[in-house]
Amino acid sequence: MSSLKNKGFCKIVATLGPNTSTEEMIDRLVMSGVSVFRFNCSHGSLEEYQQRIKGIRAAEKKYNCNIGILFDLQGPKLRIGRFKDSAVITLKEGDKFRVDLSPEPGDKTRVSLPHPEIFQAMQEGLELLINDGIVRVRVDSFTADSAETTVIAGGQISDRKGVNVPGAHLPISALTEKDLKDLKMAEDLGADFVALSFVQKAEDIIYLRSLMRSQAGVIAKIEKPKAVEDLDKILEVTDVIMVARGDLGVEMNSERVPVIQRRMINACRKAGKPVIVATQMLESMVNNVTPTRAEASDVATAVYEGADAVMLSAETANGKHPIEAVSTMRRIITTVEREIKIQEPPVSFKVADNPEQAIIAAAGMSAKTMAMASLIINFTDSGTTTKRTAKERPYVPILSLTPYEDIARRMTLVWGVTSMKVKNLESFDDILREARAAALASGMAKEGDKAVITAGVPFGHSGDTNLLYIVSI
The missing domain is CATH 3.20.20.60 (Phosphoenolpyruvate-binding domains)
Known part of the structure; x- marks a missing residue:
């Protein structure tokens, strides 16, 4: 690697x-x-x-x-309709402006809002934000297919500008x-x-x-x-x-x-x-x-x-x-x-929620307290062990080893993790051999470095992290 x-x-x-x-x-x-x-x-x-x-x-x-x-x-993209002759409309604070379901082109007094779901969630006092919130209007009154509003923040709007409705739960997928x-x-x-x-x-x-x-x-x-x-x-x-x-x-x-x-x-x-x-x-x-x-x-x-x-x-x-x-x-x-x-506080013991998290926390503390520890190595089937390790933010590189390529790729978003695919493991000797080989191949460690290993035995049980081992690469 x-x-x-x-x-x-x-x-x-x-x-x-x-x-x-x-x-x-x-x-x-x-x-x-x-x-x-x-x-x-x-x-x-x-x-x-x-x-x-x-x-x-x-x-x-x-x-x-x-x-x-x-x-x-x-x-879903919520947008107003179009204006006559694709005009750019300037609305000023205090202007009255109507939005409705009519497909007719708009003008300075109204525009189409072709989203019945918005009218289903309409209520007096609701604010509609148009054009990334540059223009804001407040609903004064409404029916099933239109709403009369007052402009409370003026600006320019034009064809197909976006609409946001922050104060309502819209019945839309x-x-x-x-x-x-x-x-x-x-x-x-x-x-x-x-x-x-x-x-x-x-x-x-x-x-x-x-x-x-x-x-x-x-x-x-x-x-x-x-x-x-x-x-x-x-x-x-x-x-x-x-x-x-x-x-x-x-x-x-x-x-x-x-x-x-x-x-x-x-x-x-x-x-x-x-x-x-x-x-x-x-x-x-x-x-x-x-x-x-x-x-x-x-x-x-x-x-x-x-x-x-x-x-x-x-x-x-x-x-x-x-x-x-x-x-x-x-x-x-x-x-x-x-x-x-540099500013990290001294290592302190934490109360773990479960035995697996206790092992993970101990791995992080072991890596921190061992000045020579180069990395933490996880063996994981589902990625759970790796995410638990990253949760502790050990500020020690995490090498995540898994037999599944899709899991390895899903670790690419997890803090501090380098992921690699390895073959299925059957014994503790397999763990040590694969850990050493992967650490060297990744360039994350060199011969003689120390690493903290976590895994779950027996293998194949997602989330059962119960092993912590310190190994010399």
Whole structure:
């Protein structure tokens, strides 16, 4: 295994797009630090996805590493209709404005809102946010097919601008017909993760799982206030949480977003579920070769808070400097993590919830207290042992060994983990032999280094971690 060193503990997710679809660009992005590639199902075709996957799997083979593939389903898009002559309409505070189900082109007094579900959830005082919240209107009165509103924040709107309804639970499925087709395509192409947009409640995730044929990891995108309210239940049924700050920042006051981000990261850490922080992390690098100081601080904050991964969207999909964006993010991550390790408090014993977690906690403490310990090695069938290890944030590299390729790829989103596929093990001697061979092959250790091994015996029982062993490589 060719070691891609200095990637840090926090992972990088990069979105592929027109500027980064060639095998050469994908190779360079992997070398710069990308662990997971995101496909935005709002853009792209089957042929483009196939070409990108070919490049990703070629990089996997070249560097003998696992790379995750994430398909991000578009979800329902709520939009206003069109205006006469495609006019740009300026609304001022205090203006009266009607939205309705009529398909007629709009003007300065009204526009079509072709979503009966919104009218089903309508109520007086409800706010509708148009064009990413630039224009805000408050409902004064309504019927089954129209609503009279007052503009409370003015601005410009035009054809097909998006609408957000933060104060209502909309009776609308998180999966559209397009999403169902994209889900089938993603599974046929071997997606490692599927992200669901417009999540409002845990049942949305349960419904997605009921439709899936594969064992791909499910990512719940938290971008609506209703999902924030139901976070604990969503955490119980999802594999990963994404803090999707774009729509979240539209649907609630901006000052609340950092608070919600920290709360969600803490909840995921407690639950042992990976969490991705996304949207506008290095937005200025779409055009500029360096980020703003505020953007660097934003990435650093996510790392300090313990996020498993940070994500780039337009920066790598269609930005002018995709390689520089990834490299910059990687440097920020490694710099912050170096500081965290320096400032880390002394090792203290924790109360474990179960025997398996006690073993994992002991492994982390053993690695920390042994100055010469190079890494922690997990043997896992389902990935549970590895995620429990990462939950402790030992700030020691974690080498996850599994007999299943799909599990190895699903570990690419987990904090601090390098994953490798190994053959099925039958004895303790097999563990020692495979651990030594994998540690050397990965470049994560050299002969004479110490490693802390965790596993479950007898083999084949998911989650039964009951072995801790310190080995010389």
